[in-house]
Amino acid sequence: MFLTQRNQYALRAIVELAKRFGSGPVKVSEIATAQAIPRRFLEVILGQLKGSGLVAAKRGYHGGYILLREPEDITVGNVIRFLQGEPDHKDCQNCVFKLQCPTDRDCAFASLWNRVNEAVFGIFDETTIQDLVEDGRMVES
Numbered sequence: 687m688f689l690t691q692r693n694q695y696a697l698r699a700i701v702e703l704a705k706r707f708g709s710g711p712v713k714v715s716e717i718a719t720a721q722a723i724p725r726r727f728l729e730v731i732l733g734q735l736k737g738s739g740l741v742a743a744k745r746g747y748h749g750g751y752i753l754l755r756e757p758e759d760i761t762v763g764n765v766i767r768f769l770q771g772e773p774d775h776k777d778c779q780n781c782v783f784k785l786q787c788p789t790d791r792d793c794a795f796a797s798l799w800n801r802v803n804e805a806v807f808g809i810f811d812e813t814t815i816q817d818l819v820e821d822g823r824m825v826e827s
Contacts, residue, residue, distance in 0.1 A: 693769055695723045696731050697815075700740065700765060701822065704757035704815045711743075711750030738768040757819060763811035 698721040706712050714732065718725040732751055735741040742754050753760070
């Protein structure tokens with residue numbers, strides 16, 4: 687409902703960069719292998735993320751991608767908002783086909799879905815990339 691495949695891949699790529707934070711650029715192929723993300727899709731996502739101020743690319747043989755901010759300074763909400771934009775609270779957040787809404791914007795559920803969306807983004811905004819890295823380490827133990 688809230689995380690498209692692209693958003694999930696973007697978060698996994700950023701988590702991988704966070705795991706290697708401070709170790710220099712990480713190649714796309716390394717991120718793709720470590721996080722089981724199709725390389726071509728990852729290249730597109732990382733290209734988009736360069737415009738976010740969260741990720742930078744370095745060219746050349748020793749090139750790759752790096753995080754521009756500390757993992758504890760990046761939230762899941764930062765990433766999701768960059769990729770999909772700020773939610774529009776005047777529209778029902780559940781209606782995929784907003785222009786073809788079957789209820790013609792007179793939906794009894796619009797308020798509910800907007801509250802759910804706000805609650806989910808509240809969690810996204812309080813969860814840092816460092817939290818995800820640490821949670822992943824606990825699972826690996």
